[in-house]
Amino acid sequence: MTTPDITSALRYRSSSRAFDPRPVEPEKIAALVEAFRWAPSSQNKQPWRLIVARTEQARAGWDTALDPGNQAWAPRAPLKLVVIANPEEQPDHHGQQRCLVDGGLALHALLVQACAMGLNVRAMAGWNQDKVRTTFDIPNSCLVVALVAAGYPCPVDALPAEVQQKEARARVRRDPTEIVFYDRFGASGAAM
Numbered sequence: 001m002t003t004p005d006i007t008s009a010l011r012y013r014s015s016s017r018a019f020d021p022r023p024v025e026p027e028k029i030a031a032l033v034e035a036f037r038w039a040p041s042s043q044n045k046q047p048w049r050l051i052v053a054r055t056e057q058a059r060a061g062w063d064t065a066l067d068p069g070n071q072a073w074a075p076r077a078p079l080k081l082v083v084i085a086n087p088e089e090q091p092d093h094h095g096q097q098r099c100l101v102d103g104g105l106a107l108h109a110l111l112v113q114a115c116a117m118g119l120n121v122r123a124m125a126g127w128n129q130d131k132v133r134t135t136f137d138i139p140n141s142c143l144v145v146a147l148v149a150a151g152y153p154c155p156v157d158a159l160p161a162e163v164q165q166k167e168a169r170a171r172v173r174r175d176p177t178e179i180v181f182y183d184r185f186g187a188s189g190a191a192m
């Protein structure tokens with residue numbers, strides 16, 4: 001088995017707020033589900049769930065739950081998702097919130113797959129918990145990890161001016177010397 005070029009897929013992933021309303025084909029949604037469900041999880045518990053908003057009511061509820069900043073762009077997305085984790089299937093262990101780690105890994109796999117297929121995609125933490133739970137009938141035992149908006153790209157000038165400004169911001173990352181330590185927290189050093 002050859003090693004797939006995963007690094008370029010990881011580097012290619014980015015978040016965007018620019019969506020064409022054209023629907024995403026069922027086979028592409030199926031590919032997103034495949035990426036999501038093949039994520040690793042502690043003890044392979046797979047404590048994740050994914051909701052695809054299909055009906056008018058579900059899609060309107062998803063839109064309404066968004067914080068104002070996200071409401072300025074995300075409702076245009078043709079594909080509206082909810083990522084959920086179930087702590088009953090993956091309880092905290094030694095103080096580790098394992099179900100959120102697992103849910104985050106599945107979320108990341110979905111984001112990478114979406115970009116690799118030419119979709120724009122963006123995860124969101126800005127939404128109202130109660131509204132999401134009510135709209136999608138999510139049991140209290142489960143945690144909502146993120147909402148995700150996805151769709152084919154559209155020209156940025158189709159977006160409201162304030163959203164265009166956000167889209168123009170440079171993507172930046174901390175320098176490795178700031179985030180990688182050797183032997184003890186805070187101790188930076190030369191890479192091996």
Ligand SMILES: Cc1cc2nc3c(=O)[nH]c(=O)nc-3n(C[C@H](O)[C@H](O)[C@H](O)COP(=O)(O)O)c2cc1C
Binds near residue numbers: 013016146
């Ligand atoms: C869990 C999570 C929550 C996020 N929440 C929001 C959000 O509410 N609104 C938003 O515009 N972007 C949100 N983002 C997108 C981040 O802002 C984005 O990933 C970050 O700026 C890095 O940019 P990049 O994804 O293009 O590398 C979120 C991303 C993640 C992973």
